[in-house]
Amino acid sequence: MARIDLVDLAHSYGGNDAPQDSFALKPVTMTWRQGGAYALLGPSGCGKTTLLNVISGIITPSRGKILFDGQDITPLSTQKRNIAQVFQFPVIYDTMRVGQNLAFPLKNRGVPKAEIDKRVTEIARLLDLEPYLNRKATRLTADAKQKISLGRGLVRSDVAAVLFDEPLTVIDPELKWQLRSKLKALHRELDLTMIYVTHDQTEALTFADTVVVMHDGRVVQSGTPAELFDKPAHTFVGYFIGSPGMNIIPAEVRGREAKVGGHVIALGRSYDQLPAGAKIEIGVRPEFVDVVAPAPGLLTAKIERIDDLGRIRFARTRLGDAKLAARAPAGFTSSDGTAGLKFDPSHIHVYADSLLVEGAA
Numbered sequence: 001m002a003r004i005d006l007v008d009l010a011h012s013y014g015g016n017d018a019p020q021d022s023f024a025l026k027p028v029t030m031t032w033r034q035g036g037a038y039a040l041l042g043p044s045g046c047g048k049t050t051l052l053n054v055i056s057g058i059i060t061p062s063r064g065k066i067l068f069d070g071q072d073i074t075p076l077s078t079q080k081r082n083i084a085q086v087f088q089f090p091v092i093y094d095t096m097r098v099g100q101n102l103a104f105p106l107k108n109r110g111v112p113k114a115e116i117d118k119r120v121t122e123i124a125r126l127l128d129l130e131p132y133l134n135r136k137a138t139r140l141t142a143d144a145k146q147k148i149s150l151g152r153g154l155v156r157s158d159v160a161a162v163l164f165d166e167p168l169t170v171i172d173p174e175l176k177w178q179l180r181s182k183l184k185a186l187h188r189e190l191d192l193t194m195i196y197v198t199h200d201q202t203e204a205l206t207f208a209d210t211v212v213v214m215h216d217g218r219v220v221q222s223g224t225p226a227e228l229f230d231k232p233a234h235t236f237v238g239y240f241i242g243s244p245g246m247n248i249i250p251a252e253v254r255g256r257e258a259k260v261g262g263h264v265i266a267l268g269r270s271y272d273q274l275p276a277g278a279k280i281e282i283g284v285r286p287e288f289v290d291v292v293a294p295a296p297g298l299l300t301a302k303i304e305r306i307d308d309l310g311r312i313r314f315a316r317t318r319l320g321d322a323k324l325a326a327r328a329p330a331g332f333t334s335s336d337g338t339a340g341l342k343f344d345p346s347h348i349h350v351y352a353d354s355l356l357v358e359g360a361a
């Protein structure tokens, strides 16, 4: 396994002379730690597969370099990069037995038989494939076939990284839960660098130590699930992660106060030097706004509905033209369909042109 550095890396399918705004992958410089479990998360079309294919060598980037353990491997082919890849759909040999499929990547590289047997047995045990080792792959279900693909991706211990591109797409929802936790356990046991592409936040947050969020061809934040929840670096991260996502509200911000619709909301930090002319917004997660009885000094919102999620109730409200989700404490009712909004100042963030602004204490 290897530490992977991307240095000013960018890709355009339209060639290097295309305007940078149109690049599928906008310039990125970042490091993927040796042995890390990463998820590459973002909506369809944001550039995840492009970045993964640039790392694996399927695509040669229009600009920049990729280093594996400090060595520039940008011109090397996929094979020479020593990468294992698992795709959305099973890639296996139907005519071979399951054990032979798992052994194939090792046999191909001339690994001694005793070591192949040991490794295949270990991977089969970890993926619950032991009972199938002598069965022909062709007779198995799509789920079992994809498990074999995962096994083939994980069987080599000498790879620089294992790349997964939405590997649970074809898996039955019930088994998806099991496999997701299994992959995390496998990461702990096998000590491999893993990069897992998905558009599903639950999949990303359960699998990864570090989640890399992409939006419109850009890596907008890389952090632990808690960091992405507590301190989104970009309004997109706030909105995309969490259910419901973060409330983003246009505001005028001066010092320790935000003004929304003529009302003042206290902030936990001070913002004295916001960039002139920037679009200023505050961001607050629904978990840190409560609906309460309307009172002087509180913003008043119209309640559209209340979603009872068992552990927590969220009020879906309307504030002028904007929608806002807030926590509805136990016992909260509204006689006239309105509510006051009580914000927790320490959890309100300020954004200038969608980027987080660090306030002063």
Ligand SMILES: Nc1ncnc2c1ncn2[C@@H]1O[C@H](COP(=O)(O)OP(=O)(O)OP(=O)(O)O)[C@@H](O)[C@H]1O
Pocket: 013, 024, 042, 043, 044, 045, 046, 047, 048, 049, 050, 051, 199
């Ligand atoms: N071979 C290609 N030629 C031209 N444009 C492409 C090609 N492959 C992808 N794109 C474009 O590049 C952008 C990023 O696509 P990419 O497949 O990397 O995104 P993604 O986040 O992986 O999305 P998905 O989950 O839908 O695959 C999109 O606008 C897409 O249309």
